[in-house]
Amino acid sequence: xxxxxxxxxxxxxxxxxxxxxxxxxxxxxxxxxxxxxxxxxxxxxxxxxxxxxxxxxxxxxxxxxxxxxxxxxxxxxxxxxxxxxxxxxxxxxxxxxxxxxxxxxxxxxxxxxxxxxxxxxxxxx
Amino acid sequence: xxxxxxxxxxxxxxxxxxxxxxxxxxxxxxxxxxxxxxxxxxxxxxxxxxxxxxxxxxxxxxxxxxxxxxxxxxxxxxxxxxxxxxxxxxxxxxxxxxxxxxxxxxxxxxxxxxxxxxxxxxxxxxxxxxxxxxxxxxxxxxxxxxxxxxxxxxxxxxxxxxxxxxxxxxxxxxxxxxxxxxxxxxxxxxxxxxxxxxxxxxxxxxxxxxxxxxxxxxxxxxxxxxxxxxxxxxxxxxxxxxxxxxxxxxxxxxxxxxxxxxxxxxxxxxxxxxxxxxxxxxxxxxxxxxxxxxxxxxxxxxxxxxxxxxx
Numbered sequence: 001x002x003x004x005x006x007x008x009x010x011x012x013x014x015x016x017x018x019x020x021x022x023x024x025x026x027x028x029x030x031x032x033x034x035x036x037x038x039x040x041x042x043x044x045x046x047x048x049x050x051x052x053x054x055x056x057x058x059x060x061x062x063x064x065x066x067x068x069x070x071x072x073x074x075x076x077x078x079x080x081x082x083x084x085x086x087x088x089x090x091x092x093x094x095x096x097x098x099x100x101x102x103x104x105x106x107x108x109x110x111x112x113x114x115x116x117x118x119x120x121x122x123x124x125x
Numbered sequence: 126x127x128x129x130x131x132x133x134x135x136x137x138x139x140x141x142x143x144x145x146x147x148x149x150x151x152x153x154x155x156x157x158x159x160x161x162x163x164x165x166x167x168x169x170x171x172x173x174x175x176x177x178x179x180x181x182x183x184x185x186x187x188x189x190x191x192x193x194x195x196x197x198x199x200x201x202x203x204x205x206x207x208x209x210x211x212x213x214x215x216x217x218x219x220x221x222x223x224x225x226x227x228x229x230x231x232x233x234x235x236x237x238x239x240x241x242x243x244x245x246x247x248x249x250x251x252x253x254x255x256x257x258x259x260x261x262x263x264x265x266x267x268x269x270x271x272x273x274x275x276x277x278x279x280x281x282x283x284x285x286x287x288x289x290x291x292x293x294x295x296x297x298x299x300x301x302x303x304x305x306x307x308x309x310x311x312x313x314x315x316x317x318x319x320x321x322x323x324x325x326x327x328x329x330x331x332x333x334x335x336x337x338x339x340x341x342x343x344x345x346x347x348x349x350x351x352x353x354x355x356x357x358x359x360x361x362x363x364x365x366x367x368x369x370x371x372x373x374x375x376x377x378x379x380x381x382x383x384x385x386x387x388x389x390x391x392x393x394x395x396x397x398x399x400x401x402x403x404x405x406x407x408x409x410x411x412x413x414x415x416x417x418x419x420x421x422x423x424x425x426x427x428x429x430x431x432x433x434x435x436x
Contacts, residue, residue, distance in 0.1 A: 005264060005288045008301035008321055010388065027247075072300060076160055083154055083175065098160065113332040113339040114377070116400045 011072075016045060016065040026074040028081070032088055033074075034061050041092035042070065073099055126203075128196035129224050131177035139191075143182065150178040180228040190228065226272050226280045245317035246272075246308030252301075252321040254291060256328045256338070260360045260385055262293035265321075273309060289321060294388035297325040297333050330358055336385040336393030342378065343402045344368060357397055359383045366397060374401045 011025070023030050036042040044064035077095045080086055086094060132139050135149045157164060157171040164170070180186045189208070196202050204227065252265055269285040289303060300320055307317020325333055332339045342357060352370035356363045359380065366378060376399045384393025407415070 003266065003286065003288045005290055006303050006306060008289045008291050008303055010292075011300050011302055075300075080158075080160060083158055083171075084151070110334045113334045114375075114398065116341050116374075116398060117332075 011068065015068055017068045017071060019061050019064050019066075022066060022071065022074055025071050026078045028074065028078050030061065032081075032091075035088040036077075036092050036095065037061070037064070039089065039092035041095040042066065042074070073102070126201070126222055126224055126227075128193075128198060128200045128202050129173070129177070130195075130198045131181050131190060133198065134173050134177040135181065139195075143184075146178065146181050150174065150182070154178075176225045180225070183228075186228045222272070222280060222282050226282065229272060229274070229280055241312060242314035243311040244314040245310040247317040247320060248307045249320040249322065251324050252289070252291070253324050253326050254295075255326050256331050256333055256385070257360060258291070259295050259297075259323070259325065259333075260293065263291045264288045265291055267319075271308065274311060291321075291323070292388070293386050295323050296336055296385060297323060299323045331360070331395075333385065336387050338384045338393065338395045340395060340397050341400050342366075342397035343400050344372065346401055346403060349373070349399060349401050359395055360385075368399070372399050374399055 017025070019030055019033060022028075022033055026033075033042065037044060043066075045067050046065050047063040073095060076098050077091055080094050080098075081091055132141070135141075135146060135153065137145055137149045141149070153174045154161075154171065156162060157167040157174060159168040159171060162171070180190050192208060193202070193204055248269070248271060250267065250269065252267075254263060254265065266288050267286065270282050271285050272280050273283045274280050285306075287306070289301075291301065295301065300322055303319040303321065305316045306319035310316050330340055338360075340357070342355070344353070344355070348355065348368060349372045350370065352372070353368045354365050355368060357366045357380070361383070364380065364383070366380065368378070372378075378397045378399065380395040380397065382392050383395035386392045404411070
Protein backbone atom coordinates (compact mmCIF):
# COMPACT_ATOMS: atom_id res chain seq x y z
CA UNK A 1 0.00 0.00 0.00
CA UNK A 2 1.37 3.37 -0.94
CA UNK A 3 1.07 5.83 1.88
CA UNK A 4 0.29 9.46 1.52
CA UNK A 5 3.17 11.66 2.63
CA UNK A 6 2.49 14.81 4.61
CA UNK A 7 5.12 17.42 5.36
CA UNK A 8 5.57 18.13 9.04
CA UNK A 9 5.85 21.85 9.57
CA UNK A 10 7.78 23.79 12.13
CA UNK A 11 5.60 25.06 14.91
CA UNK A 12 6.21 28.56 13.66
CA UNK A 13 7.82 29.48 10.41
CA UNK A 14 9.14 32.72 11.81
CA UNK A 15 11.09 33.53 14.97
CA UNK A 16 8.12 35.54 16.22
CA UNK A 17 4.40 34.95 16.51
CA UNK A 18 1.46 37.30 16.82
CA UNK A 19 -1.21 37.15 19.50
CA UNK A 20 -3.59 35.73 16.93
CA UNK A 21 -1.23 32.88 16.08
CA UNK A 22 -0.67 32.20 19.77
CA UNK A 23 -4.43 31.91 20.21
CA UNK A 24 -4.60 29.44 17.34
CA UNK A 25 -1.67 27.36 18.55
CA UNK A 26 -2.65 27.23 22.22
CA UNK A 27 -6.43 27.27 22.29
CA UNK A 28 -6.28 29.98 24.97
CA UNK A 29 -8.50 33.05 24.53
CA UNK A 30 -6.95 36.39 23.54
CA UNK A 31 -8.34 37.85 26.81
CA UNK A 32 -6.51 35.25 28.89
CA UNK A 33 -3.27 35.78 26.98
CA UNK A 34 -3.56 39.55 27.50
CA UNK A 35 -4.06 38.88 31.20
CA UNK A 36 -0.92 36.70 31.27
CA UNK A 37 0.97 39.61 29.73
CA UNK A 38 -0.47 41.97 32.33
CA UNK A 39 0.70 39.64 35.12
CA UNK A 40 4.16 39.53 33.57
CA UNK A 41 4.10 35.79 32.84
CA UNK A 42 4.32 36.37 29.13
CA UNK A 43 6.27 39.20 27.57
CA UNK A 44 5.85 40.52 24.05
CA UNK A 45 9.21 41.08 22.42
CA UNK A 46 7.93 43.92 20.26
CA UNK A 47 5.15 45.02 18.00
CA UNK A 48 4.27 44.36 14.38
CA UNK A 49 4.56 47.95 13.25
CA UNK A 50 7.28 49.67 15.21
CA UNK A 51 6.44 52.96 13.55
CA UNK A 52 3.83 54.96 15.42
CA UNK A 53 3.07 52.26 17.95
CA UNK A 54 4.93 53.98 20.76
CA UNK A 55 6.25 51.84 23.58
CA UNK A 56 5.24 48.20 23.52
CA UNK A 57 2.90 48.42 26.48
CA UNK A 58 0.97 51.20 24.77
CA UNK A 59 0.63 49.15 21.61
CA UNK A 60 -2.62 47.32 20.96
CA UNK A 61 -2.47 43.61 21.90
CA UNK A 62 -3.19 42.65 18.31
CA UNK A 63 0.11 44.29 17.35
CA UNK A 64 2.15 42.39 19.93
CA UNK A 65 4.79 39.91 18.86
CA UNK A 66 6.13 37.08 20.95
CA UNK A 67 9.27 34.98 20.62
CA UNK A 68 8.09 31.75 18.99
CA UNK A 69 9.81 29.59 21.59
CA UNK A 70 7.09 30.61 24.03
CA UNK A 71 4.60 28.51 22.05
CA UNK A 72 5.48 25.29 23.87
CA UNK A 73 5.16 27.00 27.25
CA UNK A 74 1.82 28.50 26.30
CA UNK A 75 0.57 25.09 25.13
CA UNK A 76 1.66 23.60 28.44
CA UNK A 77 -0.18 26.32 30.29
CA UNK A 78 -3.25 25.65 28.20
CA UNK A 79 -3.18 21.99 29.25
CA UNK A 80 -2.69 22.97 32.89
CA UNK A 81 -5.68 25.28 32.71
CA UNK A 82 -7.92 22.58 31.28
CA UNK A 83 -6.71 19.84 33.60
CA UNK A 84 -6.50 21.80 36.86
CA UNK A 85 -9.19 24.49 36.37
CA UNK A 86 -6.66 27.28 37.02
CA UNK A 87 -7.53 30.96 36.79
CA UNK A 88 -5.31 33.54 35.09
CA UNK A 89 -3.41 34.44 38.25
CA UNK A 90 -2.64 30.83 39.15
CA UNK A 91 -1.73 30.21 35.51
CA UNK A 92 0.76 33.05 35.47
CA UNK A 93 2.51 31.59 38.51
CA UNK A 94 2.41 28.10 36.97
CA UNK A 95 3.79 29.44 33.73
CA UNK A 96 6.79 31.05 35.42
CA UNK A 97 7.50 27.84 37.32
CA UNK A 98 7.11 25.70 34.19
CA UNK A 99 9.56 27.96 32.35
CA UNK A 100 12.03 27.73 35.19
CA UNK A 101 11.80 23.94 35.27
CA UNK A 102 12.25 23.77 31.51
CA UNK A 103 15.37 25.89 31.80
CA UNK A 104 16.77 23.76 34.63
CA UNK A 105 16.01 20.52 32.79
CA UNK A 106 17.78 21.80 29.70
CA UNK A 107 20.78 22.75 31.85
CA UNK A 108 20.75 19.37 33.56
CA UNK A 109 20.60 17.54 30.26
CA UNK A 110 23.49 19.60 28.96
CA UNK A 111 25.63 18.95 32.03
CA UNK A 112 24.85 15.23 31.90
CA UNK A 113 25.94 15.17 28.28
CA UNK A 114 29.32 16.54 29.33
CA UNK A 115 29.89 13.70 31.75
CA UNK A 116 31.67 10.62 30.50
CA UNK A 117 29.46 7.57 30.28
CA UNK A 118 31.99 4.84 31.06
CA UNK A 119 29.51 1.98 31.14
CA UNK A 120 28.27 2.81 27.71
CA UNK A 121 31.50 3.62 26.02
CA UNK A 122 34.53 1.88 27.40
CA UNK A 123 32.99 -1.52 28.07
CA UNK A 124 31.91 -1.93 24.48
CA UNK A 125 34.86 -4.07 23.46
CA UNK B 126 -15.74 -2.46 24.00
CA UNK B 127 -13.94 -2.84 27.29
CA UNK B 128 -15.51 -1.61 30.48
CA UNK B 129 -13.63 0.78 32.73
CA UNK B 130 -14.71 1.49 36.27
CA UNK B 131 -14.48 5.26 36.43
CA UNK B 132 -15.36 5.33 40.13
CA UNK B 133 -12.61 2.88 40.96
CA UNK B 134 -10.12 4.86 38.86
CA UNK B 135 -10.88 7.99 40.87
CA UNK B 136 -11.03 6.00 44.12
CA UNK B 137 -14.52 7.20 45.04
CA UNK B 138 -17.77 5.43 45.92
CA UNK B 139 -20.48 5.14 43.29
CA UNK B 140 -22.64 7.57 45.27
CA UNK B 141 -19.84 10.13 45.72
CA UNK B 142 -20.87 13.79 45.57
CA UNK B 143 -19.75 16.03 42.72
CA UNK B 144 -17.47 17.76 45.22
CA UNK B 145 -15.82 14.48 46.29
CA UNK B 146 -15.29 13.58 42.64
CA UNK B 147 -13.65 16.91 41.94
CA UNK B 148 -11.39 16.63 44.97
CA UNK B 149 -10.38 13.08 44.07
CA UNK B 150 -9.63 14.19 40.53
CA UNK B 151 -7.53 17.13 41.64
CA UNK B 152 -5.52 14.98 44.04
CA UNK B 153 -4.79 12.41 41.32
CA UNK B 154 -4.11 15.07 38.68
CA UNK B 155 -1.45 16.60 40.91
CA UNK B 156 0.07 13.16 41.30
CA UNK B 157 0.02 12.00 37.68
CA UNK B 158 -0.27 15.01 35.37
CA UNK B 159 2.58 14.66 32.86
CA UNK B 160 3.54 18.34 33.23
CA UNK B 161 3.77 18.01 36.98
CA UNK B 162 4.50 14.39 37.82
CA UNK B 163 7.84 12.63 37.85
CA UNK B 164 6.15 9.24 37.62
CA UNK B 165 7.28 7.75 34.29
CA UNK B 166 3.89 6.06 33.98
CA UNK B 167 2.13 9.27 35.02
CA UNK B 168 0.91 10.16 31.57
CA UNK B 169 -0.82 6.83 31.10
CA UNK B 170 -2.41 6.98 34.54
CA UNK B 171 -3.47 10.58 34.04
CA UNK B 172 -5.27 9.66 30.82
CA UNK B 173 -7.48 7.23 32.74
CA UNK B 174 -8.05 9.69 35.58
CA UNK B 175 -8.90 12.47 33.17
CA UNK B 176 -11.22 10.25 31.13
CA UNK B 177 -13.03 9.18 34.29
CA UNK B 178 -13.39 12.75 35.53
CA UNK B 179 -14.60 14.12 32.20
CA UNK B 180 -17.48 11.69 32.32
CA UNK B 181 -18.32 11.78 36.02
CA UNK B 182 -18.19 15.58 36.40
CA UNK B 183 -21.01 16.04 33.90
CA UNK B 184 -24.28 15.00 35.57
CA UNK B 185 -25.83 13.85 32.29
CA UNK B 186 -22.79 11.86 31.24
CA UNK B 187 -22.53 10.38 34.73
CA UNK B 188 -26.16 9.26 34.60
CA UNK B 189 -25.58 7.72 31.18
CA UNK B 190 -22.47 5.96 32.49
CA UNK B 191 -24.36 4.61 35.50
CA UNK B 192 -26.96 3.40 33.04
CA UNK B 193 -24.44 1.05 31.48
CA UNK B 194 -24.55 -0.95 34.68
CA UNK B 195 -21.57 -2.23 36.61
CA UNK B 196 -19.16 -4.60 34.95
CA UNK B 197 -15.75 -5.88 35.82
CA UNK B 198 -12.96 -3.59 34.60
CA UNK B 199 -11.67 -4.87 31.27
CA UNK B 200 -14.81 -6.92 30.66
CA UNK B 201 -16.16 -6.84 27.12
CA UNK B 202 -19.65 -5.41 27.01
CA UNK B 203 -22.14 -3.62 24.81
CA UNK B 204 -24.37 -0.76 25.83
CA UNK B 205 -28.03 -1.83 26.06
CA UNK B 206 -29.81 -1.27 22.71
CA UNK B 207 -31.86 1.64 24.01
CA UNK B 208 -28.81 3.27 25.60
CA UNK B 209 -27.96 6.66 24.28
CA UNK B 210 -31.49 7.57 23.23
CA UNK B 211 -32.05 11.15 24.07
CA UNK B 212 -28.37 11.96 23.76
CA UNK B 213 -27.97 12.72 20.07
CA UNK B 214 -29.10 9.91 17.81
CA UNK B 215 -26.67 7.50 19.39
CA UNK B 216 -25.56 5.90 16.17
CA UNK B 217 -22.53 3.96 17.39
CA UNK B 218 -21.02 0.87 16.09
CA UNK B 219 -19.86 -0.28 19.46
CA UNK B 220 -17.15 -2.70 18.32
CA UNK B 221 -14.62 -0.19 17.14
CA UNK B 222 -14.85 2.52 19.77
CA UNK B 223 -13.51 3.18 23.23
CA UNK B 224 -15.69 3.67 26.24
CA UNK B 225 -14.57 7.31 26.38
CA UNK B 226 -15.91 7.90 22.85
CA UNK B 227 -19.43 7.19 24.10
CA UNK B 228 -19.23 10.21 26.37
CA UNK B 229 -17.47 12.59 24.06
CA UNK B 230 -20.85 13.94 22.98
CA UNK B 231 -21.65 15.20 26.47
CA UNK B 232 -20.60 18.32 28.29
CA UNK B 233 -19.08 20.24 25.43
CA UNK B 234 -22.19 19.40 23.50
CA UNK B 235 -20.27 18.11 20.51
CA UNK B 236 -22.87 17.29 17.92
CA UNK B 237 -25.67 19.04 19.70
CA UNK B 238 -24.94 22.53 18.56
CA UNK B 239 -26.70 22.36 15.24
CA UNK B 240 -24.95 24.17 12.47
CA UNK B 241 -22.23 25.92 14.46
CA UNK B 242 -18.83 25.25 12.92
CA UNK B 243 -16.71 23.25 15.35
CA UNK B 244 -12.97 23.03 14.81
CA UNK B 245 -11.53 19.53 14.84
CA UNK B 246 -9.67 18.18 17.80
CA UNK B 247 -5.86 18.48 17.99
CA UNK B 248 -3.93 15.26 18.42
CA UNK B 249 -0.48 14.93 19.90
CA UNK B 250 1.86 11.96 19.56
CA UNK B 251 5.46 11.23 20.42
CA UNK B 252 7.68 10.64 17.41
CA UNK B 253 10.77 8.64 18.37
CA UNK B 254 13.52 9.14 15.81
CA UNK B 255 17.21 8.32 15.79
CA UNK B 256 19.92 10.98 15.78
CA UNK B 257 20.89 9.78 12.29
CA UNK B 258 17.32 10.33 11.09
CA UNK B 259 17.33 13.86 12.51
CA UNK B 260 20.61 14.47 10.74
CA UNK B 261 19.32 13.36 7.33
CA UNK B 262 15.64 14.19 7.67
CA UNK B 263 13.28 11.24 7.52
CA UNK B 264 9.85 9.89 6.75
CA UNK B 265 8.01 8.51 9.71
CA UNK B 266 5.10 6.13 9.33
CA UNK B 267 2.31 7.01 11.73
CA UNK B 268 -0.31 4.50 12.60
CA UNK B 269 -2.94 5.99 14.87
CA UNK B 270 -6.46 5.20 15.89
CA UNK B 271 -8.49 8.36 16.28
CA UNK B 272 -12.11 9.13 17.11
CA UNK B 273 -14.24 10.51 14.30
CA UNK B 274 -17.50 12.32 14.99
CA UNK B 275 -20.35 12.48 12.54
CA UNK B 276 -21.85 15.70 13.91
CA UNK B 277 -24.96 14.01 15.31
CA UNK B 278 -23.38 12.57 18.42
CA UNK B 279 -22.21 9.46 16.65
CA UNK B 280 -18.60 8.45 16.90
CA UNK B 281 -16.32 5.70 15.73
CA UNK B 282 -12.62 4.92 15.82
CA UNK B 283 -10.90 5.20 12.49
CA UNK B 284 -7.35 4.28 11.64
CA UNK B 285 -5.16 7.17 10.55
CA UNK B 286 -2.17 5.85 8.65
CA UNK B 287 0.17 8.08 6.76
CA UNK B 288 3.77 9.13 6.46
CA UNK B 289 5.07 12.36 7.90
CA UNK B 290 8.11 13.95 6.35
CA UNK B 291 10.38 15.16 9.15
CA UNK B 292 12.64 17.92 7.88
CA UNK B 293 16.30 17.86 8.80
CA UNK B 294 17.10 20.34 11.50
CA UNK B 295 14.79 18.99 14.20
CA UNK B 296 16.18 18.28 17.59
CA UNK B 297 15.19 16.43 20.73
CA UNK B 298 12.13 17.91 22.47
CA UNK B 299 11.04 19.90 19.46
CA UNK B 300 7.45 19.99 18.33
CA UNK B 301 6.27 19.76 14.74
CA UNK B 302 2.82 20.41 13.42
CA UNK B 303 0.82 18.68 10.72
CA UNK B 304 -2.01 21.11 9.99
CA UNK B 305 -5.26 19.46 9.03
CA UNK B 306 -4.18 16.02 10.28
CA UNK B 307 -6.05 16.33 13.55
CA UNK B 308 -9.75 15.59 14.02
CA UNK B 309 -12.18 16.54 11.28
CA UNK B 310 -13.93 19.85 11.78
CA UNK B 311 -17.72 19.77 11.89
CA UNK B 312 -20.20 21.98 10.07
CA UNK B 313 -17.45 23.64 8.10
CA UNK B 314 -15.09 24.11 11.05
CA UNK B 315 -11.40 23.69 10.24
CA UNK B 316 -9.68 20.36 10.83
CA UNK B 317 -7.46 20.12 13.89
CA UNK B 318 -3.71 19.71 13.83
CA UNK B 319 -1.57 16.75 14.68
CA UNK B 320 1.45 17.62 16.82
CA UNK B 321 4.56 15.49 16.79
CA UNK B 322 6.81 15.59 19.83
CA UNK B 323 10.25 14.70 18.59
CA UNK B 324 12.06 12.40 21.01
CA UNK B 325 15.53 11.11 20.18
CA UNK B 326 16.11 7.42 20.69
CA UNK B 327 19.21 6.76 22.80
CA UNK B 328 22.35 6.48 20.73
CA UNK B 329 25.30 4.33 21.87
CA UNK B 330 27.81 7.02 20.85
CA UNK B 331 26.28 10.46 20.59
CA UNK B 332 24.35 12.61 23.05
CA UNK B 333 22.48 15.59 21.66
CA UNK B 334 22.09 18.99 23.31
CA UNK B 335 20.18 21.19 20.94
CA UNK B 336 22.09 20.82 17.70
CA UNK B 337 25.41 20.01 19.34
CA UNK B 338 26.54 16.45 19.85
CA UNK B 339 28.73 15.02 22.58
CA UNK B 340 30.86 11.92 22.27
CA UNK B 341 33.14 10.19 24.77
CA UNK B 342 36.64 9.88 23.39
CA UNK B 343 38.62 7.21 25.25
CA UNK B 344 42.39 7.80 25.16
CA UNK B 345 45.29 5.71 26.39
CA UNK B 346 47.40 7.60 28.98
CA UNK B 347 50.31 7.82 26.52
CA UNK B 348 48.02 9.16 23.75
CA UNK B 349 46.77 11.83 26.12
CA UNK B 350 50.27 12.72 27.32
CA UNK B 351 52.12 12.62 24.02
CA UNK B 352 49.36 13.74 21.70
CA UNK B 353 48.04 11.56 18.89
CA UNK B 354 45.97 11.49 15.77
CA UNK B 355 42.90 9.29 16.31
CA UNK B 356 39.90 8.29 14.28
CA UNK B 357 36.62 9.69 15.62
CA UNK B 358 33.15 8.69 14.43
CA UNK B 359 30.82 11.43 13.21
CA UNK B 360 27.39 11.17 11.62
CA UNK B 361 29.02 11.68 8.21
CA UNK B 362 31.64 8.98 8.79
CA UNK B 363 34.93 8.83 10.63
CA UNK B 364 37.33 11.75 10.67
CA UNK B 365 40.88 12.05 12.05
CA UNK B 366 41.23 14.24 15.09
CA UNK B 367 44.49 15.61 16.40
CA UNK B 368 44.86 15.17 20.13
CA UNK B 369 47.21 17.85 21.48
CA UNK B 370 49.95 16.67 23.86
CA UNK B 371 48.95 16.99 27.52
CA UNK B 372 45.22 16.41 27.00
CA UNK B 373 43.48 15.80 30.32
CA UNK B 374 40.32 13.83 31.00
CA UNK B 375 37.22 15.93 30.52
CA UNK B 376 38.80 18.22 27.93
CA UNK B 377 36.36 19.00 25.14
CA UNK B 378 37.74 18.85 21.63
CA UNK B 379 35.49 20.62 19.19
CA UNK B 380 34.80 19.32 15.71
CA UNK B 381 33.23 22.37 14.22
CA UNK B 382 30.10 21.85 12.11
CA UNK B 383 29.96 18.08 12.78
CA UNK B 384 26.77 18.30 14.84
CA UNK B 385 23.17 18.29 13.65
CA UNK B 386 22.08 20.63 10.87
CA UNK B 387 20.13 23.63 12.02
CA UNK B 388 16.88 24.67 10.54
CA UNK B 389 17.67 27.03 7.70
CA UNK B 390 21.42 26.94 7.50
CA UNK B 391 24.46 26.07 9.55
CA UNK B 392 24.99 23.16 11.86
CA UNK B 393 25.92 22.43 15.44
CA UNK B 394 29.30 21.17 16.60
CA UNK B 395 30.50 17.78 17.74
CA UNK B 396 32.40 17.76 21.02
CA UNK B 397 34.67 14.83 21.75
CA UNK B 398 35.24 14.59 25.50
CA UNK B 399 38.62 13.13 26.33
CA UNK B 400 38.49 10.28 28.76
CA UNK B 401 41.73 8.65 29.85
CA UNK B 402 41.37 4.90 30.26
CA UNK B 403 43.87 2.30 31.34
CA UNK B 404 44.08 -1.35 30.30
CA UNK B 405 42.33 -3.81 32.63
CA UNK B 406 45.40 -6.02 32.60
CA UNK B 407 48.97 -5.16 31.70
CA UNK B 408 51.47 -7.27 29.84
CA UNK B 409 54.78 -7.80 31.61
CA UNK B 410 56.46 -5.37 29.27
CA UNK B 411 53.81 -2.67 29.82
CA UNK B 412 54.14 -3.13 33.54
CA UNK B 413 57.88 -2.80 33.40
CA UNK B 414 57.73 0.34 31.28
CA UNK B 415 55.15 1.97 33.51
CA UNK B 416 57.21 1.16 36.59
CA UNK B 417 60.18 2.75 34.94
CA UNK B 418 58.07 5.82 34.13
CA UNK B 419 56.80 5.99 37.70
CA UNK B 420 60.34 5.92 39.04
CA UNK B 421 61.60 8.54 36.59
CA UNK B 422 58.71 11.01 36.73
CA UNK B 423 58.55 13.96 39.12
CA UNK B 424 54.94 14.63 38.13
CA UNK B 425 52.70 15.20 41.15
CA UNK B 426 49.03 15.03 40.17
CA UNK B 427 47.99 15.93 43.73
CA UNK B 428 50.18 18.89 44.39
CA UNK B 429 47.10 21.00 45.21
CA UNK B 430 46.35 18.78 48.22
CA UNK B 431 47.62 19.92 51.64
CA UNK B 432 50.76 18.03 52.61
CA UNK B 433 49.97 15.46 55.29
CA UNK B 434 52.40 14.22 57.88
CA UNK B 435 52.70 10.92 56.05
CA UNK B 436 50.96 8.73 58.62
